[in-house]
Amino acid sequence: MSFALPSLNVSQMFGQKIIRPFTVATLYGIAFIKDKLIAIDTTKGHLLEIDPISDHTKILNPHQVKEFNDVTGLAVWEDTLWVSRGNSVYLCKLDSLGLEHFVTLPYTADGIAVWESTIYVSCQRLGYILIFDRDTRKEITRFYAPGVGIENLAVSRETLWVCDRTEQTVYSMDRATGELRFSVLTPFASPTGIAIHSQDETGKDLLYVAYSNEEPYIRDNPNADPNHELTYRDINFIHPLYYHYQPDQRYALSNGYLVEMSYVEEISPLDEVYLPNVEWRIALPSETERQKVKQVEPIGLPFTEEIIDGQRVAVFKFGDLVPGERHIFGWKALLEVRGIKYRITPKDVEDLPELTPELQTRYLVDDDDLAMETTIVRRAAREAVGSETNMLRKMYSIRNYVYDELSYGIKPHIDTPDIVLERGVGSCGEYVGVLLALCRLNGIPCRTVGRYKCPPYGEQQGVPLQPDFNHVWLEFYIPNFGWVPMESNPDDISDVGPYPTRFFMGLCWYHIEIGKGVSFEVLTSNGQRLTKEEISIGELAINHIRFTILKELPPM
Numbered sequence: 001m002s003f004a005l006p007s008l009n010v011s012q013m014f015g016q017k018i019i020r021p022f023t024v025a026t027l028y029g030i031a032f033i034k035d036k037l038i039a040i041d042t043t044k045g046h047l048l049e050i051d052p053i054s055d056h057t058k059i060l061n062p063h064q065v066k067e068f069n070d071v072t073g074l075a076v077w078e079d080t081l082w083v084s085r086g087n088s089v090y091l092c093k094l095d096s097l098g099l100e101h102f103v104t105l106p107y108t109a110d111g112i113a114v115w116e117s118t119i120y121v122s123c124q125r126l127g128y129i130l131i132f133d134r135d136t137r138k139e140i141t142r143f144y145a146p147g148v149g150i151e152n153l154a155v156s157r158e159t160l161w162v163c164d165r166t167e168q169t170v171y172s173m174d175r176a177t178g179e180l181r182f183s184v185l186t187p188f189a190s191p192t193g194i195a196i197h198s199q200d201e202t203g204k205d206l207l208y209v210a211y212s213n214e215e216p217y218i219r220d221n222p223n224a225d226p227n228h229e230l231t232y233r234d235i236n237f238i239h240p241l242y243y244h245y246q247p248d249q250r251y252a253l254s255n256g257y258l259v260e261m262s263y264v265e266e267i268s269p270l271d272e273v274y275l276p277n278v279e280w281r282i283a284l285p286s287e288t289e290r291q292k293v294k295q296v297e298p299i300g301l302p303f304t305e306e307i308i309d310g311q312r313v314a315v316f317k318f319g320d321l322v323p324g325e326r327h328i329f330g331w332k333a334l335l336e337v338r339g340i341k342y343r344i345t346p347k348d349v350e351d352l353p354e355l356t357p358e359l360q361t362r363y364l365v366d367d368d369d370l371a372m373e374t375t376i377v378r379r380a381a382r383e384a385v386g387s388e389t390n391m392l393r394k395m396y397s398i399r400n401y402v403y404d405e406l407s408y409g410i411k412p413h414i415d416t417p418d419i420v421l422e423r424g425v426g427s428c429g430e431y432v433g434v435l436l437a438l439c440r441l442n443g444i445p446c447r448t449v450g451r452y453k454c455p456p457y458g459e460q461q462g463v464p465l466q467p468d469f470n471h472v473w474l475e476f477y478i479p480n481f482g483w484v485p486m487e488s489n490p491d492d493i494s495d496v497g498p499y500p501t502r503f504f505m506g507l508c509w510y511h512i513e514i515g516k517g518v519s520f521e522v523l524t525s526n527g528q529r530l531t532k533e534e535i536s537i538g539e540l541a542i543n544h545i546r547f548t549i550l551k552e553l554p555p556m
Helices: 358-365 375-385 389-404 417-423 428-441
Strands: 027-033 036-041 046-050 055-058 073-075 080-085 086-095 099-104 111-115 117-121 128-133 139-144 151-155 159-164 167-173 181-183 192-197 205-220 228-243 243-246 251-268 275-283 291-299 306-308 312-320 328-341 444-454 471-478 480-485 511-512 521-525 539-553
Touching: 027 151, 027 205, 027 228, 036 073, 073 151, 080 111, 080 192, 086 328, 099 117, 111 159, 117 151, 117 243, 159 192, 159 205, 167 192, 167 243, 181 243, 181 251, 181 328, 251 275, 251 291, 275 328, 291 312, 375 389, 375 417, 375 428, 389 428, 389 521, 417 428, 428 444, 428 471
Parallel strands: 027 073, 027 192, 073 111, 111 151, 151 192
Antiparallel strands: 027 036, 036 046, 046 055, 073 080, 080 086, 086 099, 111 117, 117 128, 128 139, 151 159, 159 167, 167 181, 192 205, 205 228, 243 251, 251 328, 251 539, 275 312, 275 521, 291 328, 306 312, 444 471, 444 511, 471 480
């Protein structure tokens, strides 16, 4: 076997390039041999050598493809290749590739990592990472799997890295004890493999993650009528994973992008109206730990700015709005956005101080048609937490209860939580309403956040992208820690749990935080706020949202 890649440093090899190997159907385990990248195509059984600069791809096992079919995990230690296939783990010499059986599990062995004589094997069905001794082939101990999905592994001197396909997360664990140190969200969905290239000058591991998924596309089929048809194609690539852990702040940041977002309203009423002395307020993007506002400029018409409860709001003043009058107005913002994942445990939130009167009067009350006095909502609030008293466990229980009770569905309007619970189906906004009501009834301050997600295609840079829907999620307040995020419904991916926790105290880079705890848009006439019954913004104007991903941000 010959590995012909030149010796390059990491910045020369990769930079921020997406590595796209040729012909791959399903990319899983990846590993480095110095600067050489190898990978497994589990569907075809190809053990691949990939040039990270040119994407040139070579099959290393042309005569042993069958033996490598269904291999998912892959690791290299010295001159030995380790793989997981089905319920078993195998090893072989790199120069011969003749597989030798090592151990068999009762269920599927998903991923594998090797450090000296210690072998780590992940098994989703068992819910554990099993640790074996190479010489005795006996299990030494086992760690709880940090996520709920299929997990692949990599290991360095002190750290066991675990990438979870369902959780869209990479976990950093102490390889000796299994203690979870921190986790980060991956910038793309469906991570299937992880490898450590080397360490930087500070000793920080340089990580690369493989992704395998499929995407819908419109195919031109001349034999069909009509000749355009929806179909799917495989997407497989490898990309560096950046992370920056701040233990004192209890969160870790991951890959991010410089994004341009535009929000524009086009006045186009369903019925012509006359409105005297109109002011139109639109919230602006927020400055947060993971989102930095670099620039904001007006579109169409100038605006002034107000600060409402710490949030920036654009104010457009029209004077009188008369029948037949048309305007385009809004804002364009330049944002740096990154993934964030908090690491706060139930033990950390024991013996919390009392909430301040301000938090209680503002974030524990029904101020948004939450139906908190209805029987069904109050009963749900009791059932959701049972006898639990720990704040974080209560929050987790409420989330799981709502996921058990609701399934996702889009409606043209938002119903109140009592109606949603009775129906059992809700949009993201209705999930938020139910979560807000149950949390507040259980003494947990919370608020709505949103309002859009950038289409999550970090590789499509310089191309205007439009979201299909608006989107909202929430934040809850933990004394001594502050506000932490929680998604509304994206983790509700099955009829029963366990549910992923990727967005429980975490957001990916594509979540755009706008106007935390304040109304996104408010229309006033003669200083009085117009209600939906008088005239709704949706009846008066059409909104246009555009994102452009300009570039990937460098590591922090």
